[in-house]
Amino acid sequence: MISEKDRKEQLKAIKKENARRYREYNRNKNKKVAESTYLTEMKDDSNLLEIEDLHTCFYTDIGTVRAVDGVTFNIPKGKTVGVVGESGCGKSVTSLSVMRLLQEPQGQISFGSIRFNSKDGKPVDIAKASIKAMEKIRSREISMIFQEPMTTLNPVLTIGKQIDEVLELHTDLKKNERYQKVCDLISMVGISNADRIYKMYPHELSGGMRQRIVIAMSLACDPQLIIADEPTTALDVTIQAQILELMRDLKDKISASIMLITHDLGVVAEMADIVVVMYAGRIIELGTTRDIFKDPRHPYTIGLMKSRPNMIGEDEKLYSIPGNVPNPINLPNHCYFKNRCESCIGKCNNPYPGLVSISDTHKVACWRFIEEEAK
Ligand SMILES: Nc1ncnc2c1ncn2[C@@H]1O[C@H](COP(=O)(O)OP(=O)(O)OP(=O)(O)O)[C@@H](O)[C@H]1O
Ligand code: SF4
Numbered sequence: 001m002i003s004e005k006d007r008k009e010q011l012k013a014i015k016k017e018n019a020r021r022y023r024e025y026n027r028n029k030n031k032k033v034a035e036s037t038y039l040t041e042m043k044d045d046s047n048l049l050e051i052e053d054l055h056t057c058f059y060t061d062i063g064t065v066r067a068v069d070g071v072t073f074n075i076p077k078g079k080t081v082g083v084v085g086e087s088g089c090g091k092s093v094t095s096l097s098v099m100r101l102l103q104e105p106q107g108q109i110s111f112g113s114i115r116f117n118s119k120d121g122k123p124v125d126i127a128k129a130s131i132k133a134m135e136k137i138r139s140r141e142i143s144m145i146f147q148e149p150m151t152t153l154n155p156v157l158t159i160g161k162q163i164d165e166v167l168e169l170h171t172d173l174k175k176n177e178r179y180q181k182v183c184d185l186i187s188m189v190g191i192s193n194a195d196r197i198y199k200m201y202p203h204e205l206s207g208g209m210r211q212r213i214v215i216a217m218s219l220a221c222d223p224q225l226i227i228a229d230e231p232t233t234a235l236d237v238t239i240q241a242q243i244l245e246l247m248r249d250l251k252d253k254i255s256a257s258i259m260l261i262t263h264d265l266g267v268v269a270e271m272a273d274i275v276v277v278m279y280a281g282r283i284i285e286l287g288t289t290r291d292i293f294k295d296p297r298h299p300y301t302i303g304l305m306k307s308r309p310n311m312i313g314e315d316e317k318l319y320s321i322p323g324n325v326p327n328p329i330n331l332p333n334h335c336y337f338k339n340r341c342e343s344c345i346g347k348c349n350n351p352y353p354g355l356v357s358i359s360d361t362h363k364v365a366c367w368r369f370i371e372e373e374a375k
């Protein structure tokens with residue numbers, strides 16, 4: 001236990017260090033970044049995105065939040081990658097890092113690479129890219145669908161105007177061509193009477209229709225990657241199923257990849273080809289949807305699977321994983337799941353285990369598995 005005086009000194013030192021970091025960030029923010037700094041090579045050209053050892057931190061007045069703490073995974077071309085994990089595990093911060101939309105200078109990518117296989121054949125390391133390079137990538141190559149359509153849509157602009165703005169900003173289409181494209185996009189997401197909807201305001205549409213419009217906006221520039229952060233959480237179950245079906249159809253139509261962030265394992269099972277399970281800023285298991293659902297290995301993933309509601313034994317109480325996620329400012333020097341794990345062994349006091357392969361597609365970060373393999 002540290003004394004009040006020492007704590008005050010500690011907080012003063014944190015503030016001073018943060019102020020230094022922010023000054024450095026602001027100094028570098030507007031500096032010209034040479035293309036050679038961020039042009040890179042893909043490790044495997046069949047991947048659209050390769051995230052390698054990504055660390056994203058928030059420098060707060062009470063300490064550094066290690067929101068993403070060494071995350072590595074790929075999104076292959078044309079595939080859907082589901083990212084799951086409980087609240088606060090770093091799903092959204094991973095996606096905001098890919099879009100470089102972190103709340104800077106407090107939030108910063110402190111280490112790692114995000115290699116993106118750009119349309120023009122010149123892969124870019126997003127972690128190092130200039131603001132200008134990112135402006136070209138956002139919307140045109142990577143677009144994002146957020147949870148709540150009302151926070152994405154502007155309440156004082158008509159639907160047509162909002163989609164038109166995206167096209168005006170990112171394409172060379174003329175006004176009448178843009179009008180036609182907006183109507184086509186509205187029809188593409190399954191809404192009829194596109195020219196009538198064009199003139200309507202967001203509040204005149206239902207939640208499901210608003211989310212369809214957000215999807216239309218995200219498709220406006222034919223992106224290669226769509227990041228959907230809890231796209232259906234704000235919708236009721238039947239509308240959720242329709243929106244998921246729409247996303248699946250459209251993905252095949254425009255041959256895009258999807259990074260699908262969700263709490264809902266049912267949604268992942270239905271939509272994803274690959275599943276990434278995150279816990280306290282790290283990936284603890286990764287595999288094909290079949291690997292994760294049929295053969296989960298990490299005690300946390302096993303707990304997640306057990307906590308899914310099912311129709312058999314309706315009277316039974318749902319399983320819940322005991323305990324809480326450790327404080328992201330003060331992460332322990334061993335497996336972050338240890339205080340909640342029912343399968344702990346002696347080795348679990350060792351430093352956090354890295355991901356090890358179970359098969360070509362399946363990886364897990366757990367001492368129990370490493371010990372079993374060694375026997
Ligand atoms: N602007 C911020 N300042 C400080 N900490 C932040 C900020 N944004 C996120 N964090 C922290 O980063 C960690 C990861 O947050 P993130 O939003 O990625 O979680 P999540 O997995 O998306 O959770 P949820 O399922 O609730 O959306 C959390 O501990 C969160 O408190
Ligand atoms: S490393 Fe140990 S504490 Fe962590 S999940 Fe595996 S068995 Fe549990």
Ligand SMILES: [Mg+2]
Binds near residue numbers: 092
């Ligand atoms: Mg989130």
